[in-house]
Amino acid sequence: MSTLAAVTGSLGSIGYGLAAIGPGIGIGIIFGQGVQAIARQPEAYGVIRQNMILGFALAEALALIGFVVPFVFGA
């Protein structure tokens, strides 16, 4: 089979850039809504902050996997 198109170079960097889009949006939403929730109900600060950090951790994992995978599976 002949190759029609090929991409060379730092594909890992491009992959990381793509992997960071989703979590970037997600983390923005999480902290935006979190700050809004704290502003509306400052007395629930403890619970909101804890859930905010939890959501942040879950979203952030995706971007980090995108960062590490090129190092692990890269050439």
Added chain:
Amino acid sequence: MNLATLATDSCHLNSGCGFPAPHADIFFLTPYTLDIFGQHLVFSKTILLALIVALIVITFFLTAFRSPKLVPGKLQSLGEQGYLFIRDQIAREVIGKEGDKFVPFLASLFFFIWIANLMGVIPGAQFPVMSSLAFPVALTLMVYGTYVFLGMKHQGPIKFFTNAAFPPGVPKAMYILLTPLELLGLLVTRPVTQAIRLFANMFAGHLLITTFTIGAYYLLSPSIVGALGSATSFGVTVALTGFEMFIQGLQAFIFTLLTAVYIGGSLHAEH
């Protein structure tokens, strides 16, 4: 070019030497062998730091609580602050009142991970222990074993899995989609992401600091661009070190928080 040759060669801007970007090989430290008592021991800086961290945490808490007094001294006060932080911010907040008996486990986890992470910025050590995948994996396996065991104990050996696989209050047809996802989440995604999150954060942070440190050294050359670039790079290194310290604490907190969430989920079925 690896870092050892970088330190000896004068590889700077305009000296016909490309930027020696650090790669994953900076995490594989040289192993040393030690022949002692007829044993052939192989160890590296990573395991040495891990042992030192364990020693620090154990010694600190032993001396802090060796002879507890009603009016705590300085050290006991500090130990109590740390312990109460885990109890009030994590155990009681997430698990509730019955979380109190898991506080020793959570506190040990938190302080071990935190001090191990801090090794990444402490001069002389400067290698975050948790950037070696084996350590987060071992800790995660411990947590995994704990919450699976607790779930089987509190909900019943089979019930634990069926409770997780069939969350109540969902239309029957949705189980086709939901059950595999829930089981996968419980048994695979949870431990994998918990380990990868801690590992990847420390890995990325250490790599970032290394990149800018090498940048500061590489750009150091008698030219405007070199001088300014080197100074900027060094400034960024200092700023990143501060940021990294924040991340290290946060990641230790998140790891412990997730542990508490998983343990709490095992104690009671979702409803």
